[in-house]
Amino acid sequence: MSDGPASACPLPLRDYAHVVLGHGAGGALSRDLIEGIFLPAFSNEWLDQRGDSAVLDSTGLSSGTALDIARHLGNAGRLAVSTDSYVVRPLVFPGGSIGDLAVHGTVNDLAMSGARPLVLTAGFILEEGLAIAALATIVERMARAAREAGVVIVAGDTKVVERGHGDGLYINTAGIGVVPPEVRLGNEPVRPGDVVLVSGTIGDHGLAIMSVREGLEFDAPIASDTAPLHGLVSTMLAACPGIRLLRDPTRGGVAASLNEIAALASVGIEIDEDAVPVRPAVAAACEILGLDPLLVANEGKLLAIVPAAAADAVLAAMRAHPRGRDAVALGRIVAAHTQLVVMRTAIGGTRVIPLPLGEQLPRIC
Amino acid sequence: MATRPERPHYESRIMKHLAEYRDADTARRLAAEIGRIATRPWAIMEVCGGQTHSIIRNGIDQLLPRGSDRGVELIHGPGCPVCVTPLETIDRALAIARRPGTILCSFGDMLRVPGSREDLFAVKAAGGDVRVVYSPLDAVKLARRHPEREVVFLAIGFETTAPANAMAVKVAAEQGLRNFSMLVSHVLVPPAIAAIMQAAGNRVQAFLAAGHVCSVMGTWQYPPLAREWRVPIVVTGFEPLDLLEGIRRAVVQLEAGRHEVENAYPRAVTERGNEAAQQVIAEVFTPVDRAWRGIGVIPASGWRLADAYAAYDAEQRFDLGGITAVESPLCRSGEVLRGMLKPDQCPAFGRECTPRTPLGATMVSSEGACAAYYNFRQARDSAHV
Numbered sequence: 001m002s003d004g005p006a007s008a009c010p011l012p013l014r015d016y017a018h019v020v021l022g023h024g025a026g027g028a029l030s031r032d033l034i035e036g037i038f039l040p041a042f043s044n045e046w047l048d049q050r051g052d053s054a055v056l057d058s059t060g061l062s063s064g065t066a067l068d069i070a071r072h073l074g075n076a077g078r079l080a081v082s083t084d085s086y087v088v089r090p091l092v093f094p095g096g097s098i099g100d101l102a103v104h105g106t107v108n109d110l111a112m113s114g115a116r117p118l119v120l121t122a123g124f125i126l127e128e129g130l131a132i133a134a135l136a137t138i139v140e141r142m143a144r145a146a147r148e149a150g151v152v153i154v155a156g157d158t159k160v161v162e163r164g165h166g167d168g169l170y171i172n173t174a175g176i177g178v179v180p181p182e183v184r185l186g187n188e189p190v191r192p193g194d195v196v197l198v199s200g201t202i203g204d205h206g207l208a209i210m211s212v213r214e215g216l217e218f219d220a221p222i223a224s225d226t227a228p229l230h231g232l233v234s235t236m237l238a239a240c241p242g243i244r245l246l247r248d249p250t251r252g253g254v255a256a257s258l259n260e261i262a263a264l265a266s267v268g269i270e271i272d273e274d275a276v277p278v279r280p281a282v283a284a285a286c287e288i289l290g291l292d293p294l295l296v297a298n299e300g301k302l303l304a305i306v307p308a309a310a311a312d313a314v315l316a317a318m319r320a321h322p323r324g325r326d327a328v329a330l331g332r333i334v335a336a337h338t339q340l341v342v343m344r345t346a347i348g349g350t351r352v353i354p355l356p357l358g359e360q361l362p363r364i365c
Numbered sequence: 366m367a368t369r370p371e372r373p374h375y376e377s378r379i380m381k382h383l384a385e386y387r388d389a390d391t392a393r394r395l396a397a398e399i400g401r402i403a404t405r406p407w408a409i410m411e412v413c414g415g416q417t418h419s420i421i422r423n424g425i426d427q428l429l430p431r432g433s434d435r436g437v438e439l440i441h442g443p444g445c446p447v448c449v450t451p452l453e454t455i456d457r458a459l460a461i462a463r464r465p466g467t468i469l470c471s472f473g474d475m476l477r478v479p480g481s482r483e484d485l486f487a488v489k490a491a492g493g494d495v496r497v498v499y500s501p502l503d504a505v506k507l508a509r510r511h512p513e514r515e516v517v518f519l520a521i522g523f524e525t526t527a528p529a530n531a532m533a534v535k536v537a538a539e540q541g542l543r544n545f546s547m548l549v550s551h552v553l554v555p556p557a558i559a560a561i562m563q564a565a566g567n568r569v570q571a572f573l574a575a576g577h578v579c580s581v582m583g584t585w586q587y588p589p590l591a592r593e594w595r596v597p598i599v600v601t602g603f604e605p606l607d608l609l610e611g612i613r614r615a616v617v618q619l620e621a622g623r624h625e626v627e628n629a630y631p632r633a634v635t636e637r638g639n640e641a642a643q644q645v646i647a648e649v650f651t652p653v654d655r656a657w658r659g660i661g662v663i664p665a666s667g668w669r670l671a672d673a674y675a676a677y678d679a680e681q682r683f684d685l686g687g688i689t690a691v692e693s694p695l696c697r698s699g700e701v702l703r704g705m706l707k708p709d710q711c712p713a714f715g716r717e718c719t720p721r722t723p724l725g726a727t728m729v730s731s732e733g734a735c736a737a738y739y740n741f742r743q744a745r746d747s748a749h750v
Contacts, residue, residue: 018490022477028721214499274389284379289499290473347392347605349424352740357721358477358486 022358026251026297029358050264052112052248053082055179077181080115082106083174089167091138094208095223098171099142101299104226105250106175107149111230112246112302114185114237115177120146121155122173127166138169149228151175177230184241188307190265192335194244195311197304199232199318200225200326201277202254206296207285214289218281227300232323239317240310247303252356254330255294257303258341259355269341271331271353294353295360305333386604387423395609396428399437402616403430408438408568408704409615410561412554413523413575414445414730415603421737423605429612437616440568440704441727441734443557443657444575446522447474448726448733451656452690454550455480458519460688461548461679462493468511470504471519473497478729481690501533501547508537508545517679520547524578527551527668528642531649534670534677548679549669552655554578555586556666561703562594568704571615573601573608576630581646583638587626595624602630649674659698659726693717698725701734708738715739 022029039047046054057078086102096104102122110117122142126135146153179185204225211222229248236243245265249257254276262269278286278293286293300323306314311329318324341353411417420426420439429437443449459480462469469485476485476495489495494514498504501518508516520530530547537545554575561569574587579600591598597618601611611629618625628634648671655667670678679685695713700706708714708727718724720736727733 016487016490018487020486020490022486280380287379287383345422345424346387347389347423347425347428349427351421351424354720354740 020358024251025356025359026256027356027358030252031355050260052109052246053080053115053175053177055080055113055115077178080110080113080177080179081174082109082113083172084109085170085172087167087170088209090209090212091134091168092141093212093224094221095204096226096299097138097141098169099138099140100145100224100226102171102173103142103145103149103151104228104299106173107151107228107230108248108299108302110175110177111228111233112248113177113179114183114233114243114246115179115230116234117149117151117175117177117228117230119152119154120173120175121157122153122171123157124159125166125170125172126158126160127168128160128163130168135169142171145228149230182241183237185237185243186245188242188244190244190261190267190305190333192267192333193308194305194333195308195329196258196269196271196331196333197306197311197315197318197327198249198254198277198330199229199302199304199324200300201279201282202249202298202301203278203282203286203293203296205299206253207282207291207293209297210289210291211285216285216288218285220281222279222281222285225298225300227323229300229302229323232302232318232321235317235321235324236304236314239313240306242307242310243314244305244307246305249298249301249303251297253293253295253297254303255292255341255353256356258353261303261305262339262341263355265333266338268334268337268339269331270334270344271341272344273346275328275330277326277328291360295356303330308332383604386602386606388606392425392428392605392609395606395613399609399613399616400430402613402620403435403437404620406433406436406438407570407616407619408440409571409573409612410440410442410569410704411573411601411608411611412442412444412558413573413578413603414448415577416573416575416601416608417441417445417733419603419605419608425605425608428609437612438704439612441702441737442561442572443660443702443726444523444554445726445730445733446526446552447472447478448730449552449657449659450475450478450521450550451658452481452692453656453688454521454548455484456690457680457685457688458517458548459483459485459488460685461517461683462488462495463491464515464683466513467515467517468494468496468507469517469519470496470498470501470507472499472521474730475519475521479723501530502536505533505537505540505542505545508542509540512544514544515682516545517683518545518547520549520551523552523554523575524582524646525575525580527646527650528581528639531645534649534674535645537677538674543676546677546679546682547670549650550655551650551668552657553652553666553668555590556663557657557660558590558598559594560660560663560666562590562596564703564705566703566705569596571597571599571619573611573615574598574626576600576602576607576633579628579630579634579638581639581642583643584626584628584634584636585638591624591626597624598626600626600628600630600634602633657726658692658729659696659702661699693724696725698727698733698735701725701727708735711735 084105107117208222208224247257318327504518599611599614650668651671652665653669723729727735
């Protein structure tokens with residue numbers, strides 16, 4: 001990059017001296033933290049792949065412990081590991097709660113490696129003053145979400161911080177799953193001609209949260225799409241074991257995930273505006289709030305890059321599954337405009353979908 | 366539970382209404398008609414940032430005839446209130462936000478606009494209380510809820526946001542709130558049109574006037590401008606078909622050698638506008654010379670709080686007079702805004718000035734001409750690697 005600071009230049013935004021909210025939004029500022037601070041300190045062959053979870057297979061292993069784990073598993077599969085922290089306000093919202101998110105988020109990170117999620121750990125950071133009844137409600141919902149997802153919470157931790165030092169409740173979960181030996185997800189790189197699929201309507205989760213915060217009321221309330229996706233993934237892998245790549249477009253939305261894919265695979269991505277599935281209520285709320293649904297978070301949707309020859313079969317399998325009923329082909333991988341995501345607009349123009357910088361901000365005009 | 370009265374779904378009504386103005390077939394037909402009408406190259410400026418947003422978002426400019434002999438070029442005008450807010454105002458807002466015990470309220474997209482050294486996000490991260498509101502009345506509510514704290518609303522925007530901002534001041538006055546004030550940096554469209562036409566080397570031959578500004582102010586301010594500068598002014602909306610129809614009417618006028626004010630957005634705009642809103646504005650605000658980022662001072666191109674409401678003026682409440690700021694000497698966004706310089710002809714473009722390190726108005730906003738050019742240039746360059 002050639003955009004270094006010059007004497008007459010305002011402070012470059014990436015050189016923030018303090019953490020700003022945008023560092024947590026899954027866009028370019030988040031990438032700065034990962035590339036500038038975390039990866040240099042922790043670099044290893046799994047972390048450097050920057051997937052939603054790490055798959056500890058025995059190829060190219062340098063770490064003795066991980067090698068041992070892989071050997072122990074033998075033919076039973078490969079171990080997948082992931083972790084995620086959950087901070088959301090309000091704690092309970094239409095369609096879910098922070099407890100549901102804490103289960104589904106980590107389960108889905110594992111599922112994006114093709115893993116069958118098995119166990120979770122849960123860490124709770126509670127703020128002094130949180131109502132015990134509210135905690136109990138969230139924990140019950142979390143337990144139900146875990147049962148429904150078929151995972152067991154096997155270890156936990158609780159800390160309490162002083163009033164004013166937390167938003168009521170934060171949760172961290174870590175998860176372990178096993179990738180069955182027959183799964184070949186990611187064996188072949190993403191390449192031009194591949195098809196981009198999305199498992200359903202986008203923006204539901206983010207707008208559900210924002211509608212509550214902004215006091216927007218709709219006749220049919222917008223509910224979060226929070227849901228576990230490993231069942232859908234296993235159906236898709238049965239239809240096409242050679243799916244190139246899976247991502248769940250959470251923070252930063254579909255725009256951030258597609259930009260990540262384009263950058264990591266060094267390909268161009270082209271999507272069709274007409275194909276983007278958005279519920280009417282979500283589209284209307286986005287119009288009112290000045291937001292782009294492509295940048296809004298999802299908690300129960302996935303993006304899949306599949307070989308063109310298998311696209312119809314995978315799509316049919318997705319639509320036959322309750323979590324993929326509204327699945328569509330969103331676009332394609334192209335050789336042109338490497339590392340960029342371009343949208344063909346409904347009226348026949350094109351526009352670049354850039355990686356969001358930080359948080360999406362409501363527009364004034 | 367009582368039975369709810371039957372009413373059509375609010376959200377599906379909104380989207381159905383909008384869909385009518387986004388129809389792809391009609392858009393292509395309109396674009397083709399513009400191609401048939403244009404016999405020479407024409408340069409048309411859309412004034413409003415919301416229109417620029419829609420043009421970029423839908424790729425409308427790519428549907429228009431292109432070519433040196435008979436193309437239609439859209440010049441993105443200075444109508445994004447976020448981008449044209451002067452550096453000095455941003456620095457003053459930052460200074461207010463840094464004061465202990467103060468809450469600075471702003472529309473969302475002002476938060477990332479860089480001042481001389483930092484932006485509101487950075488002040489927030491360092492402990493300042495900066496809040497995004499959707500309405501200035503939310504800021505008044507905050508002031509009522511926190512009588513022990515100063516609440517300041519950063520009141521920017523064109524004529525469109527002025528009525529709500531004026532109402533907020535009136536409400537605060539009616540409620541006798543002593544801890545509410547506004548940092549006002551309102552700007553006006555008609556003086557900007559005059560300034561653009563006056564500039565040496567001007568290339569703009571017709572204007573798409575901002576539909577929402579006119580829904581408040583009406584169209585009566587524009588005929589004198591059209592006459593004086595012999596320039597067609599078409600009041601235009603924001604959806605793809607609105608914009609294409611506005612462009613079509615502008616080209617028809619240009620081809621015929623006419624220079625009239627036309628209303629291509631009659632579903633929202635009348636000649637007299639919203640007179641109740643204009644009354645509130647006239648009571649609360651008074652015209653003032655205003656600096657525009659990248660352009661400089663334009664006479665009588667803004668509003669400040671009227672003397673009767675001076676108690677609510679943050680500039681007077683806080684000692685901000687000492688804060689001045691100098692725009693980057695490298696930045697030539699004023700020329701870009703007038704269509705006299707292509708973004709990549711600026712020596713700072715892509716070097717000192719990028720979307721992450723913007724020097725001027727046109728790079729600050731993601732739809733500014735320079736930022737849009739930067740993204741598309743990346744796309745084009747990588748396509749040819």
